[in-house]
Amino acid sequence: MDGKKSINIGLIGQQFMGRAHSNAWTQARHFCSPPLNPVLHTICARNMETLIPFSELWGWQNTCNDYEAMCRSPEIDLVDVTAQNHMHLAMSKAALAAGKAVACEKPLAGKFEDAREMAALARKSDAPTFVWYNYRSCPAVAYARQLVREDAIGTIRHVRGFYLQDWADESVPLLWRFDGDISGSGSHGDLCAHTIDMVRFVTGEEITEINGALFETFIKERAQVTKVSGGGIAANVSGSGDAEMVPVTVDDAVLFLSRLEGGAVCSFEATRMATGRQNYNGLEINGTKGSVRFNFERNNELEYYDATGPRGRQGWRTIMCTHEPDHPYSQFWWPDSHGTGYEHAFINMAADILRVLAGEEPISPMPDFEDAFKTQCVLEAVTQCFNEQRTIKLSEVT
Numbered sequence: 593m594d595g596k597k598s599i600n601i602g603l604i605g606q607q608f609m610g611r612a613h614s615n616a617w618t619q620a621r622h623f624c625s626p627p628l629n630p631v632l633h634t635i636c637a638r639n640m641e642t643l644i645p646f647s648e649l650w651g652w653q654n655t656c657n658d659y660e661a662m663c664r665s666p667e668i669d670l671v672d673v674t675a676q677n678h679m680h681l682a683m684s685k686a687a688l689a690a691g692k693a694v695a696c697e698k699p700l701a702g703k704f705e706d707a708r709e710m711a712a713l714a715r716k717s718d719a720p721t722f723v724w725y726n727y728r729s730c731p732a733v734a735y736a737r738q739l740v741r742e743d744a745i746g747t748i749r750h751v752r753g754f755y756l757q758d759w760a761d762e763s764v765p766l767l768w769r770f771d772g773d774i775s776g777s778g779s780h781g782d783l784c785a786h787t788i789d790m791v792r793f794v795t796g797e798e799i800t801e802i803n804g805a806l807f808e809t810f811i812k813e814r815a816q817v818t819k820v821s822g823g824g825i826a827a828n829v830s831g832s833g834d835a836e837m838v839p840v841t842v843d844d845a846v847l848f849l850s851r852l853e854g855g856a857v858c859s860f861e862a863t864r865m866a867t868g869r870q871n872y873n874g875l876e877i878n879g880t881k882g883s884v885r886f887n888f889e890r891n892n893e894l895e896y897y898d899a900t901g902p903r904g905r906q907g908w909r910t911i912m913c914t915h916e917p918d919h920p921y922s923q924f925w926w927p928d929s930h931g932t933g934y935e936h937a938f939i940n941m942a943a944d945i946l947r948v949l950a951g952e953e954p955i956s957p958m959p960d961f962e963d964a965f966k967t968q969c970v971l972e973a974v975t976q977c978f979n980e981q982r983t984i985k986l987s988e989v990t
């Protein structure tokens with residue numbers, strides 16, 4: 593072995609993010625040379641029928657379905673939460689009460705009150721906390737931040753943030769993402785939260801006020817779902833063949849206008865109904881000296897406009913963010929233009945978490961509960977702006 597200290601991970605969840613995180617903890621060690629060796633110690637989920645094969649596939653050493661017991665176990669060092677949003681508070685609380693480091697999926701919580709409590713618990717605890725705003729760890733996004741910090745685009749005047757998907761037509765039943773009691777919100781907390789975090793990260797500026805907001809739920813009711821064997825779901829169909837319909841309690845789309853502390857004006861847009869856009873999470877930032885533009889569907893690329901040269905030769909250039917040593921994280925991956933994908937941001941972030949836990953500098957600053965609470969305050973301010981139809985200062989939301 594390499595003599596590095598090990599850290600035992602206890603992961604909650606075995607589905608979408610459970611897979612992404614199992615892979616991240618495994619590959620961080622293989623590729624990113626972290627100062628600690630993550631050990632896939634225990635995986636916890638509700639469905640033991642699917643959990644056993646999952647743990648064997650990924651090499652988890654133990655399985656359980658009691659997250660509180662796992663948090664209390666003296667063998668666990670870090671609790672990684674990938675359960676649905678309404679469980680983030682209870683699970684993080686159990687982990688922090690046992691003095692464990694916590695890495696929780698985004699958004700910090702579905703409900704603002706839960707997020708506020710999580711930030712307060714983290715403030716009182718000595719244990720480190722992290723929130724998986726993984727787009728920070730995309731090389732192109734981290735490079736955009738670097739360009740802003742190097743003053744390559746000058747003073748920021750305009751920001752456009754967008755996160756567009758198109759998977760939620762009438763045929764999709766009432767998954768937890770459409771149930772406000774579980775998710776807290778729809779496209780707002782699910783998608784826009786990522787873009788808000790990305791804008792805060794790249795610009796290094798906080799959003800100070802929300803000047804206008806619009807939410808829309810296009811599909812008002814969806815088929816009730818029933819769990820089926822193997823952990824899958826099916827529409828709950830009655831004897832007559834018609835699915836039982838239940839109300840949707842979250843937004844399908846959100847738009848809002850805002851300002852950054854440096855005076856820039858910003859627009860944000862998130863939707864699950866943008867036909868033809870599948871994971872179009874991105875931003876465009878226009879400054880006095882240049883601009884940057886990114887969208888995750890072309891995640892290796894950052895577009896950059898340098899307005900400092902002769903006007904006749906100016907134009908957008910596309911930078912492949914895969915060149916060592918210029919581009920953050922590229923030293924861990926493949927030769928120029930051999931590309932990285934969705935899973936790499938999680939792996940990069942897992943390695944950054946391990947650097948922080950070992951007292952080293954991460955490549956990108958890691959969002960902790962306090963930082964993710966700032967994003968949550970923006971989400972809340974947007975909701976208040978829509979409900980009250982007035983400008984909401986972020987200073988009003990605490």
Ligand SMILES: NC(=O)c1ccc[n+]([C@@H]2O[C@H](COP(=O)([O-])OP(=O)(O)OC[C@H]3O[C@@H](n4cnc5c(N)ncnc54)[C@H](O)[C@@H]3O)[C@@H](O)[C@H]2O)c1
Pocket residue numbers: 604605606607608609610636637638639657659674675676677679697698699724725726782
């Ligand atoms: N960072 C990202 O890009 C990203 C992408 C997708 C989802 N997410 C976030 O990840 C979280 C999970 O999303 P998902 O799509 O993986 O959901 P999912 O429904 O696919 O998986 C949720 C998992 O949580 C487990 N779980 C729920 N309650 C539990 C309990 N009481 N005890 C043990 N296990 C429990 C379930 O067994 C399941 O395995 C959400 O907060 C979501 O917002 C983040």
